[in-house]
Amino acid sequence: MASQEISKSMYTVTSAPLWHCGKTLQKTMLHTLLALLPAAAMAVYRFGYDAVEVMAWAGLAAVITEAAVQKLMDQAPTSDDFSALVDGLLFAFLLPATAPWWMVIVGAALTIILGRMVFGGYGGSPVCAPAVGWAVLSISWPDFMDLNGMLLNWDLVEPLSELKYFGTAAIADIKPVSLLLGENLGALGASQGLMILIGGLYLLGRGQLRWFIPVSFLVGVFLTALLYNLIDPQLYASPVFHLLSGSTLMAAFFLMPYSSSSPVWRVPMLIYGLLGGALMIIIRTYGVYPDGAPFAVLLLNLCTPLIDLIQPKPFGGR
Amino acid sequence: MMKTSLKTSVELKGTLQDAPVPALVRIPIQKNQKPVVKKKQIVGRGQVVAETKCISAFCTGYVHATIDGMVEDILPNAIVVGPLPAPKEGEDPQMPVRPEPCAELDSLSGEDLCRKLLELGIDTNKFHPSRTLIINGLNPEPGVVVSEQLLKDAQKTLEVGVRILERAVKPGTVKIVVAEGKNITLYGCTTVHASDVYPATIDPLVVLTATGVERPDNVDIISVSDLYRVGRVGETKLPLLDAVVGVGESVYRVLTGTPVQDLLNVAGVPYGADWKIALDGPMRGEAICDLTVGIPENCTAITLVPADQFPEVQPNPCINCGECVLACPARVQPGMLSRYAEFTLFEATRSRHVDACMECGMCTFVCPVNRPVMQFLKLAKQHLAAQDEFTASCRLQS
Ligand code: SF4
Ligand code: SF4
Numbered sequence A: 001m002a003s004q005e006i007s008k009s010m011y012t013v014t015s016a017p018l019w020h021c022g023k024t025l026q027k028t029m030l031h032t033l034l035a036l037l038p039a040a041a042m043a044v045y046r047f048g049y050d051a052v053e054v055m056a057w058a059g060l061a062a063v064i065t066e067a068a069v070q071k072l073m074d075q076a077p078t079s080d081d082f083s084a085l086v087d088g089l090l091f092a093f094l095l096p097a098t099a100p101w102w103m104v105i106v107g108a109a110l111t112i113i114l115g116r117m118v119f120g121g122y123g124g125s126p127v128c129a130p131a132v133g134w135a136v137l138s139i140s141w142p143d144f145m146d147l148n149g150m151l152l153n154w155d156l157v158e159p160l161s162e163l164k165y166f167g168t169a170a171i172a173d174i175k176p177v178s179l180l181l182g183e184n185l186g187a188l189g190a191s192q193g194l195m196i197l198i199g200g201l202y203l204l205g206r207g208q209l210r211w212f213i214p215v216s217f218l219v220g221v222f223l224t225a226l227l228y229n230l231i232d233p234q235l236y237a238s239p240v241f242h243l244l245s246g247s248t249l250m251a252a253f254f255l256m257p258y259s260s261s262s263p264v265w266r267v268p269m270l271i272y273g274l275l276g277g278a279l280m281i282i283i284r285t286y287g288v289y290p291d292g293a294p295f296a297v298l299l300l301n302l303c304t305p306l307i308d309l310i311q312p313k314p315f316g317g318r
Numbered sequence B: 001m002m003k004t005s006l007k008t009s010v011e012l013k014g015t016l017q018d019a020p021v022p023a024l025v026r027i028p029i030q031k032n033q034k035p036v037v038k039k040k041q042i043v044g045r046g047q048v049v050a051e052t053k054c055i056s057a058f059c060t061g062y063v064h065a066t067i068d069g070m071v072e073d074i075l076p077n078a079i080v081v082g083p084l085p086a087p088k089e090g091e092d093p094q095m096p097v098r099p100e101p102c103a104e105l106d107s108l109s110g111e112d113l114c115r116k117l118l119e120l121g122i123d124t125n126k127f128h129p130s131r132t133l134i135i136n137g138l139n140p141e142p143g144v145v146v147s148e149q150l151l152k153d154a155q156k157t158l159e160v161g162v163r164i165l166e167r168a169v170k171p172g173t174v175k176i177v178v179a180e181g182k183n184i185t186l187y188g189c190t191t192v193h194a195s196d197v198y199p200a201t202i203d204p205l206v207v208l209t210a211t212g213v214e215r216p217d218n219v220d221i222i223s224v225s226d227l228y229r230v231g232r233v234g235e236t237k238l239p240l241l242d243a244v245v246g247v248g249e250s251v252y253r254v255l256t257g258t259p260v261q262d263l264l265n266v267a268g269v270p271y272g273a274d275w276k277i278a279l280d281g282p283m284r285g286e287a288i289c290d291l292t293v294g295i296p297e298n299c300t301a302i303t304l305v306p307a308d309q310f311p312e313v314q315p316n317p318c319i320n321c322g323e324c325v326l327a328c329p330a331r332v333q334p335g336m337l338s339r340y341a342e343f344t345l346f347e348a349t350r351s352r353h354v355d356a357c358m359e360c361g362m363c364t365f366v367c368p369v370n371r372p373v374m375q376f377l378k379l380a381k382q383h384l385a386a387q388d389e390f391t392a393s394c395r396l397q398s
Helices: A002-007 A025-047 A049-072 A084-092 A101-117 A127-142 A158-164 A176-180 A193-206 A210-232 A239-244 A248-255 A266-286 A293-307 B110-121 B148-151 B157-167 B204-209 B224-236 B260-267 B321-326 B335-341 B346-351 B362-365 B371-397
Strands: B023-027 B033-036 B050-053 B069-073 B078-082 B132-136 B174-179 B192-193 B221-222 B243-246 B249-255 B274-281 B286-288 B301-305
Touching: A025 A049, A025 A084, A025 A193, A049 A084, A084 A101, A084 A248, A084 A266, A101 A127, A127 A248, A127 A293, A176 A193, A193 A248, A193 A293, A210 A248, A210 A266, A239 B023, A239 B110, A248 A293, A266 A293, B023 B132, B023 B204, B050 B078, B050 B371, B078 B260, B110 B157, B132 B204, B132 B224, B148 B157, B148 B224, B148 B243, B148 B249, B157 B174, B157 B335, B174 B204, B192 B204, B204 B321, B221 B224, B224 B243, B243 B260, B249 B260, B286 B335, B321 B335, B321 B362, B335 B346, B335 B362, B346 B371, B362 B371
Parallel strands: B132 B174, B132 B221, B174 B192, B243 B301
Antiparallel strands: B023 B078, B033 B050, B069 B078, B243 B249, B274 B286, B274 B301
């Protein structure tokens, strides 16, 4: 009789707290997908079916690679949190729209393997996974990653390489509005400035993204570019050009704040953003690659543990 | 899914009500409270059933029977008092003896008074002579309204409480901290306003607001419920018998040890078999598995959480998103600490200030992968404490 009594009155016990704010990784990733949607749509509008193909291969390869590696590593599958899909898409956004399918697949797989799984999975990685995929491909197949060479079909120019190879005169005609609207050659999604901005602002508005890193990164870009511009306006492009061209906005809203590889304290987040912005301009100015954004992100990622050492004293600590 | 607000201050709807006397009580006892009654013994309301073996005036209080009845069982964590047996034929019914009101309460002062309070059931651990005394008048957690309810409906009792404490511990200053925008005062106290958004309502943060210092050593903080208990004893001059507990939007004065089930029946709140039910608030409360548990004297609320209202806690890996860092009032890195604890690197949590953690639960509350962050931290603290104790005992032996 006693056991009956017990069984009918057992309630679930858990350790406190019993409430949760309701924010889950899955929801964050769904919001991120939604935020990427405008840029993806704009990319399809600009580059047509090629863009669809690249995004599809990248997304698919990322999800499948993750599932496969997790199986190998005896981990529980986590495709349902959509983080692999988001990483795949972010990676696709950095590619030229006409990238060959095999390279997209290899890149997406490397994004997942080198950017995530070797560190134990999403969240363990000290580097921004999509930027890793991009970097490996840029070094391995520079020709296929060259935006100008790959996008010959379109009679447009890529602003950053123009700047790199022909100086400020070559970009004098490029208006900020055309940069925002993505009316120039550029990476598939990253060059759709306005749409990326809208996506980023959406994430900020929904509380899925903190303002610290995006804002400080853009400020860093602006100030550093302004400095160069003031030194010699003939030689160095205006800060606004740098803010809107290449993958600046993409880096600000999606790559720099990549959760596992960015600092967690407030002041370090600001420093990280500022340094990242400055580094990107420096790479653009002196580096061999026209767009330094993903490299700047990766380099700053490596500094994250150091920057994160700037910590406040714990409560009551003396 | 309901939007969870961490605001604790509320517009009070009802007044303090008395819950009916239950037929049976399960009076909780702690490890250091030793039973002084035997099974089948007849006890009167207010009779001591367990004592704390300590000579100082500052200790856990004695435990008293809260109804007239017969001791049915003595468990490690509770003393069960059931109804009086029916008198045998031809015999006079056994009469339980209730204690007399303690008249000395008005004349004693200082440690003697503290000792008396302890014997009457007050936990005097929180009191120290001549410190600043802060009364935390904020509702402790979202959904728990006892503090504001008592300040509204039990001003008289609280005043008695303050007067007794003035004699017992002679505090330097007495301050009461209440929610911003609330016009609440209390006899003998300076009012300080503070944010009412959890976790700003927990003791260390309230002390910070009231004094401007983090963890000062000459300050005592007690809750309104603590003060009410002192006032209640002072008013009745009898042992402490009841707890003030919120259920839903109502607040009840219940006899200590009343089964949770009885109170839920009285309150008439909905709950189901797969809900979670906890003593105290939703952030720090202790979930119970069965409703026969007796309500402890310091319980502030019964929290009911519908099944599936919140995502379940899962042993997921930390994704280093930093949400917990931004939410943590102790300015530690809960995510990082939880990883150390997860891989049993407890020593590493010590140097990273796991001790600063106030166990507010915010880290688990905000974690997007539903990691049991605070649980890991508690585990680490427990291990460190056990280790320290072990080291200390080794030293003593050698
Ligand atoms: S909130 Fe959770 S996932 Fe994020 S850093 Fe803290 S413990 Fe890790
Ligand atoms: S429980 Fe978590 S949030 Fe609260 S103080 Fe401790 S570590 Fe910080």
